[in-house]
Amino acid sequence: MKWLIPVCLFGAACAAAERFDERLVLTALPDGNVLGHWTFTTTLGHDLSHAQHYTLFPLGLGQTLNVHGASELHLALNAGQWDYKLWGSPPEPSVASGAELWTWIRASNTTQADERWVGLRNALAGVFCASLGSLDDQRTTTPALSFKPSVQLPLGKHQLRHATLPAEHVCTENLTPFIKLLPCKASAGLAALLNPHVLFSAPFHGLSVHYTHGVLKLAVQAVFTPPRQDWSLNTLLDRSIAAACTVASSSILSFVAAGTQLDPQPSTEVNGALQYDLASATFPFEVTVRHPVNTISSHRRTSPSVSLRRTMTGSAQYAGGLLVQLENARNETVRVSYLETLPWFVTLYLHTLEIRVNDDPRRRIDLLERLSYVPPRAPAPTTLEPILRLPPLSRVTMRFQLERAFMLYTQFPPDAQRGWDLPPAILTVLPASTSTHSERVYGKTLLADLPTPDFSMPYNVALMTLMLCGYWFSEVFRIITRKFVVEPA
Amino acid sequence: MESWITPSSLAILRVLVALAPLPDLSQFVHQLATPLTAFPRLKEGVFLYKNAINPYSGGPFRHSPIQLLLFSTILPTGPLAPLLWAAADILGAWCLVQIFRIRGGSIDASRERQIALFYLFNPYTFLSTTALSTSTFDNALYMLAVLFACKRRPAASMLALAVLTTSSLTSLLLLPPLALLLISSPKSGLLYPQPFTAKLQSTVPVVARYFAYLVALAAVSTLVVGDWSWVARTWGATLTLPDVTPNPGLWWYFFTEMFDHFRPFFLMVFSVHLIAYVAPICLKFQHDPLFATVVLQGLFATFKAYPSLADPGLFVNTIAIFPEVFPYLRHPVVTTMLHLYSSLLLVLFHNLWLVQGTGNANFYYASTMVFGLANGFAVTDLIWAGLRAAFGRIPDGWEVTQT
Numbered sequence: 001m002k003w004l005i006p007v008c009l010f011g012a013a014c015a016a017a018e019r020f021d022e023r024l025v026l027t028a029l030p031d032g033n034v035l036g037h038w039t040f041t042t043t044l045g046h047d048l049s050h051a052q053h054y055t056l057f058p059l060g061l062g063q064t065l066n067v068h069g070a071s072e073l074h075l076a077l078n079a080g081q082w083d084y085k086l087w088g089s090p091p092e093p094s095v096a097s098g099a100e101l102w103t104w105i106r107a108s109n110t111t112q113a114d115e116r117w118v119g120l121r122n123a124l125a126g127v128f129c130a131s132l133g134s135l136d137d138q139r140t141t142t143p144a145l146s147f148k149p150s151v152q153l154p155l156g157k158h159q160l161r162h163a164t165l166p167a168e169h170v171c172t173e174n175l176t177p178f179i180k181l182l183p184c185k186a187s188a189g190l191a192a193l194l195n196p197h198v199l200f201s202a203p204f205h206g207l208s209v210h211y212t213h214g215v216l217k218l219a220v221q222a223v224f225t226p227p228r229q230d231w232s233l234n235t236l237l238d239r240s241i242a243a244a245c246t247v248a249s250s251s252i253l254s255f256v257a258a259g260t261q262l263d264p265q266p267s268t269e270v271n272g273a274l275q276y277d278l279a280s281a282t283f284p285f286e287v288t289v290r291h292p293v294n295t296i297s298s299h300r301r302t303s304p305s306v307s308l309r310r311t312m313t314g315s316a317q318y319a320g321g322l323l324v325q326l327e328n329a330r331n332e333t334v335r336v337s338y339l340e341t342l343p344w345f346v347t348l349y350l351h352t353l354e355i356r357v358n359d360d361p362r363r364r365i366d367l368l369e370r371l372s373y374v375p376p377r378a379p380a381p382t383t384l385e386p387i388l389r390l391p392p393l394s395r396v397t398m399r400f401q402l403e404r405a406f407m408l409y410t411q412f413p414p415d416a417q418r419g420w421d422l423p424p425a426i427l428t429v430l431p432a433s434t435s436t437h438s439e440r441v442y443g444k445t446l447l448a449d450l451p452t453p454d455f456s457m458p459y460n461v462a463l464m465t466l467m468l469c470g471y472w473f474s475e476v477f478r479i480i481t482r483k484f485v486v487e488p489a
Numbered sequence: 490m491e492s493w494i495t496p497s498s499l500a501i502l503r504v505l506v507a508l509a510p511l512p513d514l515s516q517f518v519h520q521l522a523t524p525l526t527a528f529p530r531l532k533e534g535v536f537l538y539k540n541a542i543n544p545y546s547g548g549p550f551r552h553s554p555i556q557l558l559l560f561s562t563i564l565p566t567g568p569l570a571p572l573l574w575a576a577a578d579i580l581g582a583w584c585l586v587q588i589f590r591i592r593g594g595s596i597d598a599s600r601e602r603q604i605a606l607f608y609l610f611n612p613y614t615f616l617s618t619t620a621l622s623t624s625t626f627d628n629a630l631y632m633l634a635v636l637f638a639c640k641r642r643p644a645a646s647m648l649a650l651a652v653l654t655t656s657s658l659t660s661l662l663l664l665p666p667l668a669l670l671l672i673s674s675p676k677s678g679l680l681y682p683q684p685f686t687a688k689l690q691s692t693v694p695v696v697a698r699y700f701a702y703l704v705a706l707a708a709v710s711t712l713v714v715g716d717w718s719w720v721a722r723t724w725g726a727t728l729t730l731p732d733v734t735p736n737p738g739l740w741w742y743f744f745t746e747m748f749d750h751f752r753p754f755f756l757m758v759f760s761v762h763l764i765a766y767v768a769p770i771c772l773k774f775q776h777d778p779l780f781a782t783v784v785l786q787g788l789f790a791t792f793k794a795y796p797s798l799a800d801p802g803l804f805v806n807t808i809a810i811f812p813e814v815f816p817y818l819r820h821p822v823v824t825t826m827l828h829l830y831s832s833l834l835l836v837l838f839h840n841l842w843l844v845q846g847t848g849n850a851n852f853y854y855a856s857t858m859v860f861g862l863a864n865g866f867a868v869t870d871l872i873w874a875g876l877r878a879a880f881g882r883i884p885d886g887w888e889v890t891q892t
Binding site for chain 1: 515518520529531532535536537540542544545547548549569731732733734735739741742743744745746747748749759762765766769770773788791792839842843844846847850851856858861862865868872873877878880884886887888889890891892
């Protein structure tokens with residue numbers, strides 16, 4: 001039994017290396033809303049492929065990621081429209097409405113990567129109760145430039161898979177398994193403040209899961225509307241913290257709103273943010289925010305330097321145009337990578353691309369540095385990734401002609417007249433040097449109205465067409481096979 | 490007054506019309522062009538090819554690699570394109586006039602004038618050419634193949650037919666009547682039918698020549714593209730109908746509404762339906778293979794996978810070389826009226842469905858049914874007239890019927 005001792009020591013060492021940190025940042029936004037950003041970070045200390053004896057790391061998720069070879073995974077489930085101008089850059093960059101999943105899968109070839117991708121998204125669908133299994137061939141792309149790994153990937157060949165599902169809703173059935181991945185669940189610590197009623201009626205709310213090389217970060221970001229100018233945790237979120245999470249190495253509540261009065265007094269102030277350390281707080285924990293008379297204090301977060309607007313033009317159902325407007329607010333040239341993943345039934349005509357700056361009627365194809373294009377091949381989507389150089393303080397307009405396909409009866413969903421969601425365009429501001437991070441800006445999802453056949457008519461159509469063909473077939477053969485006679489009229 | 494209207498002056502007029510600024514015909518795109526022939530798709534394919542992306546790896550391009558090769562190197566897709574299309578139309582008209590002369594044996598100036606006028610200004614083919622649909626080249630190649638067959642030049646005829654087959658797979662079925670035409674005579678045999686005397690073995694070198702040309706063109710296509718992806722995207726489109734874009738034909742809505750389980754079966758049925766016409770028509774009209782060719786082309790125009798208005802337009806143009814059957818057509822006025830009616834309905838209902846949104850797909854489908862009826866009337870009436878012509882004038886009080 002002596003061999004048990006090193007094993008136990010090793011296990012204890014592994015367990016000792018695990019660390020759980022939680023943090024909540026509440027920011028008063030200029031339009032009176034409050035941005036809440038929860039982050040729950042579990043650090044493993046080693047790679048997932050080592051012994052799977054976890055204490056704080058969620059076992060189900062760890063096993064899923066290990067079996068399917070996901071070295072880096074990012075999942076976001078959002079609802080609402082993030083306002084970049086008023087609310088600035090989001091703390092979690094993936095703010096696409098619906099579900100977005102991208103991952104770097106360790107695989108030796110494309111077939112293995114596809115198999116692991118299928119297994120991974122179905123397993124995640126089970127873990128998070130979201131229909132991630134629908135992120136199938138119709139929605140999966142491999143962008144070449146926009147989703148580089150955020151940390152160095154482990155050894156081995158990796159392939160990227162990215163998919164979005166704009167029509168996915170996020171609700172309590174996603175939040176409950178999400179909270180189950182946390183060590184303290186919703187009974188202690190900052191996760192106790194996650195009230196589904198308040199969270200899912202917020203103008204913007206989103207859950208995200210990030211796994212990068214041994215670090216799992218679960219985040220919730222939401223923009224709440226406080227009922228009154230002076231609010232507290234109880235009036236804003238309808239919850240209070242009953243106890244601290246004892247396994248958390250750090251548990252910090254931060255307020256970013258200069259000039260407000262907080263009660264009780266915060267313990268520290270870091271970079272203009274007033275912080276409370278829950279390890280040394282009294283419970284039940286409650287904070288009240290009061291604005292001084294006749295003032296509203298807020299914090300203006302920095303907006304991304306480039307903004308994106310995308311619309312479909314044209315009134316005919318079978319053809320139209322795509323208009324993309326990129327505005328560069330910086331006083332220098334910015335290189336951006338614009339990712340467009342249109343489903344197969346929307347065909348872009350690349351030869352009709354026109355790029356213009358501000359109101360200048362000249363075509364500026366020189367602003368296009370590089371174009372990466374994977375044409376659509378049903379069911380695979382289009383992947384269009386131009387790299388553009390935006391002049392300082394300018395508005396660059398890209399125009400394409402497009403055609404909408406006619407689909408078969410069996411390819412339409414039950415609510416065919418609703419239209420089809422086009423995934424949001426993703427703009428990545430490419431960093432000028434390797435040290436700065438690249439910033440991602442998401443556009444809105446568009447609704448493409450495709451021409452529909454009449455769904456009540458399959459038998460009628462078969463009948464009438466075959467009748468016409470059969471009638472002329474018989475007519476031709478009647479004339480050429482029968483004998484001619486000359487008879488009295 | 491009519492002396493200035495010669496085929497040459499009509500050709501010049503046609504070129505002038507091609508150069509004139511015409512209104513935007515893009516709203517008629519589904520009538521005038523198909524996914525296999527549309528000009529924006531050709532431009533897209535050429536653009537992708539020039540930028541080192543395989544145009545057959547996806548996207549809207551379904552033209553043949555031969556067209557890709559020609560349009561990315563020597564042929565224009567810019568402002569000079571309408572001239573090229575007008576030249577193809579003029580070539581087709583010239584071929585038709587030559588065929589008429591060979592068939593008739595003498596020069597009939599007024600008829601030739603009419604033939605050239607109808608070919609160059611028939612709205613079906615004229616508008617297709619103005620919309621820059623590559624069916625103009627298909628029609629011109631068909632006319633060249635038939636002309637060389639009438640002139641007893643098997644090499645040229647089979648080469649034209651092989652090039653035509655690379656862009657339109659249905660033309661493969663025109664091989665039997667053209668082979669028969671090559672070994673017999675283009676002269677009119679309708680009025681005084683003679684039994685078929687040429688030996689059928691002499692078609693073997695003709696057929697072999699055709700397939701040799703076709704294989705060579707397929708090899709060139711594979712060299713141009715780099716792999717075999719073009720086969721599934723071009724010829725495969727005619728057989729499997731991956732793109733159900735509306736057109737004046739009968740296949741698209743049928744296969745839109747078809748359940749997946751029955752799709753392969755009915756694709757086979759519709760293709761075999763076309764093949765089934767070849768042998769009986771060739772056998773019945775063995776005394777006049779040129780007539781059999783035109784009748785078969787008319788049947789294919791009605792029932793092929795991706796027809797546009799240019800295909801029945803070609804049929805209507807080519808029946809002008811059979812003036813001997815015109816007195817025996819039973820209902821030419823009905824056919825003409827049906828064509829007029831359905832061509833207007835096609836445009837109207839297409840607009841109501843796809844542009845205004847007040848109609849639905851059934852409206853357009855109904856107009857394609859009427860168009861199919863009009864084409865069927867035209868072909869069957871021609872077949873009847875071709876057989877009836879052998880009886881000539883019948884004294885009053887008697888009539889020719891079928892038992």
